[in-house]
Amino acid sequence: MNVRHHLIRSFQAPLLAVGLLLPHQMTAQLDRSTPPPPGPAPIVDLGAHSKFTLPNGLQVIVVENHKLPMVSVQVRFDIPPIAQDEKAGYIDMVSELLTAGAGGRTKAELDDEIDRLGASLHASSTGLYASGLKRNLGPLLDVVRDVIQEPVFPEAEFEKSRTRFRAAVQQRQDDPDSIAEAVGKAAIFGIGHPYGEITTEETLNAITLDAIKAFHRRFFRPGSGYLVFVGDITLKEAEALATSHFGQWNVPPPEGAIENGEEQIPGIGLVRYLRTPATEPVYRKVVIVDRPGASQSLIRVEYPVNLVPKDIRALKAQVMNTILGGGVFNARLMQNLREDKGFTYGAYSSLESDRYNGSFSAQVSVRTEVTAQAVAEILKEMERLRTEPVGQDELELAKRYMAGSFARGLEDPRTVARFALNTALYGLPEDHYATYLKRLEAVTVEDVRSVANVYLRPENAVIFVVGDKERIRRSLIPLSMEPFEPVTELDVDGRPKQDDLVMPPDTTVQQVIEKYIAATGGRQAIAKVKGLKVVCTGNLAKASVKMTEWFGADGRYRKDVIVDGQLLQQIIFDGRKAVERLSSVSEELTGDRLAELALWNSPVPEVDALQPPAQRTLEGRMAMGGKAVYKVITDHGGPNGTVDLFDASSGLKVRRITTQYNYGQPYTVTMDFSDHRHVAGILLPHTIVQDGGFLGVIELTVSEVVADPSFPEDTFRIKQVVDPE
Numbered sequence: 001m002n003v004r005h006h007l008i009r010s011f012q013a014p015l016l017a018v019g020l021l022l023p024h025q026m027t028a029q030l031d032r033s034t035p036p037p038p039g040p041a042p043i044v045d046l047g048a049h050s051k052f053t054l055p056n057g058l059q060v061i062v063v064e065n066h067k068l069p070m071v072s073v074q075v076r077f078d079i080p081p082i083a084q085d086e087k088a089g090y091i092d093m094v095s096e097l098l099t100a101g102a103g104g105r106t107k108a109e110l111d112d113e114i115d116r117l118g119a120s121l122h123a124s125s126t127g128l129y130a131s132g133l134k135r136n137l138g139p140l141l142d143v144v145r146d147v148i149q150e151p152v153f154p155e156a157e158f159e160k161s162r163t164r165f166r167a168a169v170q171q172r173q174d175d176p177d178s179i180a181e182a183v184g185k186a187a188i189f190g191i192g193h194p195y196g197e198i199t200t201e202e203t204l205n206a207i208t209l210d211a212i213k214a215f216h217r218r219f220f221r222p223g224s225g226y227l228v229f230v231g232d233i234t235l236k237e238a239e240a241l242a243t244s245h246f247g248q249w250n251v252p253p254p255e256g257a258i259e260n261g262e263e264q265i266p267g268i269g270l271v272r273y274l275r276t277p278a279t280e281p282v283y284r285k286v287v288i289v290d291r292p293g294a295s296q297s298l299i300r301v302e303y304p305v306n307l308v309p310k311d312i313r314a315l316k317a318q319v320m321n322t323i324l325g326g327g328v329f330n331a332r333l334m335q336n337l338r339e340d341k342g343f344t345y346g347a348y349s350s351l352e353s354d355r356y357n358g359s360f361s362a363q364v365s366v367r368t369e370v371t372a373q374a375v376a377e378i379l380k381e382m383e384r385l386r387t388e389p390v391g392q393d394e395l396e397l398a399k400r401y402m403a404g405s406f407a408r409g410l411e412d413p414r415t416v417a418r419f420a421l422n423t424a425l426y427g428l429p430e431d432h433y434a435t436y437l438k439r440l441e442a443v444t445v446e447d448v449r450s451v452a453n454v455y456l457r458p459e460n461a462v463i464f465v466v467g468d469k470e471r472i473r474r475s476l477i478p479l480s481m482e483p484f485e486p487v488t489e490l491d492v493d494g495r496p497k498q499d500d501l502v503m504p505p506d507t508t509v510q511q512v513i514e515k516y517i518a519a520t521g522g523r524q525a526i527a528k529v530k531g532l533k534v535v536c537t538g539n540l541a542k543a544s545v546k547m548t549e550w551f552g553a554d555g556r557y558r559k560d561v562i563v564d565g566q567l568l569q570q571i572i573f574d575g576r577k578a579v580e581r582l583s584s585v586s587e588e589l590t591g592d593r594l595a596e597l598a599l600w601n602s603p604v605p606e607v608d609a610l611q612p613p614a615q616r617t618l619e620g621r622m623a624m625g626g627k628a629v630y631k632v633i634t635d636h637g638g639p640n641g642t643v644d645l646f647d648a649s650s651g652l653k654v655r656r657i658t659t660q661y662n663y664g665q666p667y668t669v670t671m672d673f674s675d676h677r678h679v680a681g682i683l684l685p686h687t688i689v690q691d692g693g694f695l696g697v698i699e700l701t702v703s704e705v706v707a708d709p710s711f712p713e714d715t716f717r718i719k720q721v722v723d724p725e
Contacts, residue, residue: 044653049420050235054242056250057223057271061420062238063230067414071231072414073130073141075148078425079126081194081356083272090207091125093161094215098123100157103146107157112145123147125215127225129239134232137241144246151216158209173492176298176466180287180363184300184464186494187287187360189278195357196278198494201428214267222249226424230417250610277357278304283481287462287488290469290497292623297371297467298553301378302361305455307353309426314353315436317451319443322398323390324381324456325349325362330397332381337364343374351455355426360455368468372475375463379479382461385452389445399440470625474689477697484667486692499631501620509618512630512646513606519651526604529680533709534603536688536700545698557601557714560694567620568695573597574716582662593661595636613637621648629654640666652676652683660693669693680707 049063084090090571099121100107114121119140120130128147132140172178182198189196227246229238256264256719261275280303293387307314325333325348333347347364362382366374409415419433463479465472473487480486489497517523532551543564550558554575561569570581571589578589578597589597599605599614610616619631628648635641640659647654669692673685686702 034153049416050238051420051424052239054222054247056100056247058225058227058242058246058249059424060242061226061228061417061424062235062236063228063413063417063420064232064234065230066232066312069232070131070136071134071137071233072129073137073144074129074226074228074230074421075127075144076226076228076421076425077220078226079219081274083192083194083274084197084203085272086203086206087190087208087211087536088197088203089165089210091215092199093158093165093207093658094125095123096161096164096210097153097157097212098128098147098151098216101152101154102143103150105146106152107154110143110147111141117143121147125539127220135568137233138499140715141241141245145249148220151250153209153213153216155209158212162204162207165199166201169199169201169204176294176296179466179492180298180300180464182266183289183466183490183492183494184302184361184689186288187464187488187490187718188302188304188462189357191494193278193357195359196494200493208267214265215249215400217267218254218265221251221528222246224433227420228417228421230413274356276285276305277307279336280457281462282459282460283483284459284463284479285482285488286476286480286486287464287490288469288473288476289466289490289492291466292468292470293626294466294468295368295677296365297368297374297465297472298363298365299371299374300363300464301375301382301458301461302359302363302464303457303461305351305353305356305360306356307351307455308355310355310428310432311353313451313454315439316443316447317351317353317455319395319398319402319440320385320448320451320466321349321351321360321454322402323394323448324385324512326398328398328401330394332384333362333364333378336381337366337374339554341370341373341377341404343367343370343377347378360457360461368471371467371472372479375465375476375479379458379461382452382456382458386449386456387692388449390448392445395443395445399443402440403437406440410539460510474691475695477691484662484665490620499619501622501631503618503620507618507621507630509616509632512618512632512651513616515651516646516653517604517607519605519683521678523607525544526607529603530708531708531711532603532680533704534684534702535704537703538698538700540695545695545700547700550711550715551601551603552711552716555598555601557597571597572716572718573601574622574718577718579718592637592639595619596642596658599634599636600642610634627654627663653685667692677702679705 049061050063051059053059067108082091099110102110105113117132117136117140119136121128121130121143128144130140130144142562172182186198190269191197227242229241230442233241237578254263255588256271257268261273263271263273265271307317317568322328323331325331327348328334331348333349337343337347338345343366344364347362349360349362351360352358361462362378364374366376422428423430423432459481463476465476469489477486491497517526520526530553532549534551536547536549537545538547540563546560546562548560548562550556552558555573556575557571557573559569559571560567567581568583572579578594580587580589595614599610602608614634614636614665617633617635619633621628623629624645629645630648632644632646633641634644643657644653645657646657652673654673656673658669658671659666660669661667669690673687674689674691675685675687677686678684681719684705688702690700691697
């Protein structure tokens with residue numbers, strides 16, 4: 001009796017028993033609120049498979065199945081993860097070029113031979129898979145042997161492969177799923193990690209044919225290889241075929257030794273092996289790849305996991321992930337984000353065990369406007385699994401789903417071969433798969449909660465989003481736990497994003513500044529304003545915020561930030577010296593910070609000529625939120641300049657990006673200006689949205705503007721403590 005039939009009978013037995021009793025109990029009432037208890041977990045008979053090893057170290061696995069006159073052959077090499085560095089992509093090219101000619105045959109001749117045999121053959125960077133009729137197995141193995149042992153790697157096919165890879169890199173720029181797959185891995189593992197490397201135009205240009213040949217020469221070795229037969233073949237036949245086709249295959253030992261996780265391989269150069277698995281970030285962070293105008297955001301909440309296949313908790317962790325979002329329609333992510341919120345058609349999670357470096361990922365695509373809400377719900381469901389026990393019915397549903405998937409897989413004899421290969425590769429116990437259903441049935445509610453607390457790390461996740469940055473960035477900042485860089489922007493190649501700038505012809509930085517001054521009211525109107533007091537109010541979470549700025553004569557300046565009646569920040573500049581106070585700690589501003597403050601101590605500081613070494617530079621024109629803006633950098637002589645963005649149409653300043661400090665730690669502050677109104681003859685913004693500072697995201701509205709006020713005597717007087725007004 002096969003496993004599937006045994007499973008069905010085990011699940012049906014309680015129902016059959018009830019049916020037999022019904023004629024004698026017509027008046028009895030069935031309790032339909034509780035499902036019948038499941039039968040005992042069936043014993044799994046994986047079927048016969050045999051193993052032997054050739055003298056050269058090649059391990060052979062044979063799975064007999066004589067129902068059809070077909071045989072499949074797999075050759076697999078155990079190759080550890082290595083960093084490709086500046087040649088990222090060359091290992092993937094191996095899979096294409098293995099079948100580009102071998103054993104004296106051209107690519108066309110190989111293809112014709114496979115077609116003539118009515119077979120199929122697919123190569124990868126770790127080996128190949130072939131399948132065909134048993135009567136053609138000998139000739140098919142001739143091809144397999146030549147492809148594995150004697151590939152030609154012709155130059156012309158290499159260049160064709162490089163061209164195809166270039167096309168794939170270019171197509172990735174327009175495909176959110178491809179971006180998420182490539183850049184998402186870089187975001188969680190790191191671009192220098194073997195799992196986080198990204199193939200780019202530059203790395204493709206650096207790949208040489210020698211590197212591909214060297215990879216094959218170094219890692220396609222019988223001592224690290226497995227030959228797997230599945231189908232209409234006996235052990236005796238497999239022994240004869242393996243010996244005749246692979247028994248004489250011997251290769252010299254590697255030329256370089258592995259030291260400190262590195263090896264010098266002729267043709268490749270220095271190769272770095274993965275020595276230490278990547279771990280989750282210290283703080284939860286947000287990473288964005290911008291797709292301007294996108295109507296949807298592709299979200300991944302992910303991080304590395306140290307979960308190897310042979311870990312005794314691996315199966316319990318998979319049950320937990322099934323409950324969260326691992327394929328069952330009743331999974332929590334699906335029920336929350338689709339059924340309850342209506343954000344998406346599907347939401348899923350995966351927990352990948354890997355002997356080198358595993359990972360967790362929850363993924364969903366949602367409308368742009370609900371991006372932050374969707375992320376918050378994913379984090380909530382992760383946390384809920386850690387703090388609340390799952391229902392027994394939820395647990396049983398997940399286990400039955402996994403048991404059914406396991407049973408269906410056993411109908412394919414290749415599954416048995418895969419199990420045998422996995423057992424050898426991953427160092428699993430010999431009865432790992434035979435006891436699968438028994439171990440699955442034993443998973444408890446407490447087991448799920450226990451592994452959730454180990455492998456679900458919402459506070460250490462990378463929130464990775466491919467979407468319209470201008471529409472989603474600020475809403476995601478509160479979800480980040482990175483205090484000084486809440487949002488990181490990467491490009492489609494996983495590198496820090498650079499603005500896509502175009503230098504406009506016949507436009508100078510002074511023309512941009514003069515257009516801004518004219519849009520603000522002109523030099524004469526600005527000169528008439530001798531002083532200004534601006535009061536802004538807003539809310540931060542449940543706290544009230546009041547920010548007051550005083551602009552006095554002779555460059556004097558003061559700013560007070562008060563939160564719920566308490567002075568949080570104060571800056572006073574008397575024209576020569578400046579002091580900043582954060583809470584109760586005061587610090588004199590000197591050097592670059594003093595020079596920078598002296599540049600921005602008036603309502604429209606651009607009217608004043610810059611004094612050397614300060615200077616302004618027009619970086620170019622770029623798109624921002626559907627508008628064209630000019631990017632101007634003001635360099636005051638320090639390490640961090642101030643970035644101003646001016647609307648190319650109106651001339652008004654719409655954004656400022658500065659570097660500020662909190663107890664000596666630099667962080668970037670972005671301020672957006674809108675709702676410009678006339679005050680005392682000049683145009684001033686009345687809505688200021690700020691993010692990146694110690695206040696987080698806050699929208700301030702100008703509630704009071706006083707032109708040419710009568711300032712109290714001590715408004716700009718520096719002292720250790722200045723009481724807020």
